[in-house]
Amino acid sequence: MPSSADQVTRRQFVQGASALAALSALGYASRSSAALAGFPIGLQLYTIRDPLARDAFGTLKQVAALGYRDLETYGFDPDHVKYYGLDAKSFKHVLEDNGLTTSSGHYDLFQYLHKPMQELTAYVDRCIEGALALDQKYITWPWLDPESRSIDAFRLLAERLNRIGEQIRKAGLLLAYHNHDFEFIAHDGERGYDILIRDTDPALVKLQLDLFWVAHSSPWTPLELFERQPGRFTMWHIKDMDRKNRDLYTELGNGSIDFTTILPRAKLAGLEYYFIEQGDNFAVDPMRSIADSVAYFREHLLR
Numbered sequence: 447m448p449s450s451a452d453q454v455t456r457r458q459f460v461q462g463a464s465a466l467a468a469l470s471a472l473g474y475a476s477r478s479s480a481a482l483a484g485f486p487i488g489l490q491l492y493t494i495r496d497p498l499a500r501d502a503f504g505t506l507k508q509v510a511a512l513g514y515r516d517l518e519t520y521g522f523d524p525d526h527v528k529y530y531g532l533d534a535k536s537f538k539h540v541l542e543d544n545g546l547t548t549s550s551g552h553y554d555l556f557q558y559l560h561k562p563m564q565e566l567t568a569y570v571d572r573c574i575e576g577a578l579a580l581d582q583k584y585i586t587w588p589w590l591d592p593e594s595r596s597i598d599a600f601r602l603l604a605e606r607l608n609r610i611g612e613q614i615r616k617a618g619l620l621l622a623y624h625n626h627d628f629e630f631i632a633h634d635g636e637r638g639y640d641i642l643i644r645d646t647d648p649a650l651v652k653l654q655l656d657l658f659w660v661a662h663s664s665p666w667t668p669l670e671l672f673e674r675q676p677g678r679f680t681m682w683h684i685k686d687m688d689r690k691n692r693d694l695y696t697e698l699g700n701g702s703i704d705f706t707t708i709l710p711r712a713k714l715a716g717l718e719y720y721f722i723e724q725g726d727n728f729a730v731d732p733m734r735s736i737a738d739s740v741a742y743f744r745e746h747l748l749r
Contacts, residue, residue, distance in 0.1 A: 685725075
């Protein structure tokens with residue numbers, strides 16, 4: 447049987463270890479805050495696509511009232527250069543009236559992967575026109591159709607990203623690629639994301655890292671990716687993973703991803719903008735979810 451002195455020593459050790467763990471957690475939180483200081487809180491508008499479709503003006507006013515300041519657009523009419531039913535100039539005025547900006551947009555570039563190059567470049571020209579009107583910095587390739595996820599398709603994608611990346615850079619903008627899960631699937635030992643990192647020019651093609659899908663499917667951690675290509679991951683999607691079903695999104699703070707180990711690496715990543723996102727699985731509705739997520743983000747990650 448241990449002596450009372452031994453028991454005290456062990457008790458002191460446990461208490462000391464607990465205190466160190468708490469201090470470590472606080473240290474991560476403070477580093478998270480410092481790492482993201484000065485960045486406007488961003489929102490990917492796909493999260494609130496249904497409210498926007500019903501009432502774009504009222505929804506954007508609510509978004510601003512919640513404390514979001516920067517937006518990533520989703521949905522673009524290239525024939526009329528419109529966003530959410532408004533021409534680009536009018537949409538920009540609505541944003542300005544609410545103290546909002548937009549730094550990036552998800553454009554339907556994937557629809558032109560297998561079409562003649564001249565059709566892709568013509569579409570890119572319309573995207574450039576819209577992005578310049580909104581003062582966006584990035585045109586982002588957001589998706590690949592299921593039939594476009596073979597290794598050969600990724601090789602073609604890398605080639606086309608380089609070509610339109612040059613076209614977009616000449617217009618004073620930047621191109622980024624947004625990942626999901628399928629880029630990390632191995633095809634005889636080769637992954638699409640390997641091809642994109644290896645075969646695209648970092649000066650022409652930046653990477654928008656979706657932290658949910660990296661946690662879900664990537665063989666690498668965010669830190670390992672940042673160390674592999676420092677400065678290239680200029681944008682992040684910050685969204686949480688449901689604790690019971692890892693295939694589902696959830697509000698920030700309700701899930702399992704430890705953002706305090708990722709946010710302090712913003713400088714290494716080259717982060718310029720981040721966007722809170724939740725595609726579905728809303729606890730109540732999209733507006734309540736973005737309110738809860740930004741409240742948690744401010745309280746626990748931007749303290």
